[in-house]
Amino acid sequence: MAASPAKQHLSRVRAAEESARRQGSAPVNNASEYELHMMKLQDHRLRLKQIQSGEAKGKFKAEILGDYTPYLQGVLQADAGGDDEVVATLMLWHIDAGDFAGALPLADYALRHRLAMPDRFARTTGCLIAEEVADAALRAQIAGADFDAAVLDATTELTAQQDMPDQVRAKLYLAAGRSVIRADDVDDNPPPFDQLVKCVANLNRALELDTACGGKKDLERAARLLKKHAPPESTAEAPQSIAADGNGETGTGPAPDAGTGNAGDPPADDGATGQS
Secondary structure: OOOOHHHHHHHHHHHHHHHHHOOOOOOOOOOHHHHHHHHHHHHHHHHHHOOOOHHHHHHHHHHHHHHHHHHHHHHHHHOOOOOOHHHHHHHHHHHHOOOHHHHHHHHHHHHHOOOOOOOOOOOOHHHHHHHHHHHHHHHHHHOOOOOOHHHHHHHHHHOOOOOOOHHHHHHHHHHHHHHHHOOOOOOOOOOOHHHHHHHHHHHHHHHHHOOOOOOHHHHHHHHHHHHHHOOHHHHHHOOOOEEEOOOOOEEEOOOOOOOOOOOOOOOOOOOOOOOO
16 A cells, blocks of 8 residues: 555655765664665565566566666655665666666766665666666667666666666667667658767767677668758768777778667666566
8 A cells, every 4th residue: 555645745855864964975874764675675675576577577676676666756856876775676676677767867876975775786876777677678669668768767867877888888878879760660750850960979979888789770871861861051061980900990981890789788787687
């Protein structure tokens, strides 16, 4: 049963007060609202372990996110920082549930305050955010579903200064590029020219970072569309295909064979996504 509005308000206020009292990076001690939500989190983790289906786990997470909303709102309102396992975990659970409007403010908070991820996660906070969003987008695109390009743009901006493997960052650029040209009728109904320019740039960047990302055919298609639909005065300014060679150098010309790639496959380093 959902908490009453009054109880939600009280939880939000207490969370804000407690978060403000523990500024810095020290772990939470004797914080009743935090402990309450940690107990709730442990209970939900136990229930998740009884579910084998990844899809069913995502649905379960979507159902219980509201239980944490007042607490998360209070922490974001205080904006005080301090390691918080509830915030770190719920940030990923929002991604798993497809609630990116709820995930991105938590991601911004986690990165600005340098929140550490729980020990069970091998990847850094920035890497987790980038890879989980990119993988969600690529899976949706493979399934023929839409994915909000604004979420990819926001994630790319949020994680721009975060250290991560090049292959992970390439996924973000690949997904962003594909989001522009994924429609079946894109040849007859192309996106605006400026979007095509950005699409080619994103796909070029993906191949620069990881030649095996699987974006070669996407780049070829985007480049053809760009050339076909460029205004006469813009033809000479259209970006060239750029990709890194085996020595890390860049140059113009056709992109190297990127193979089929495994973009969109779930990460195998720690199993820490969202099915945790």
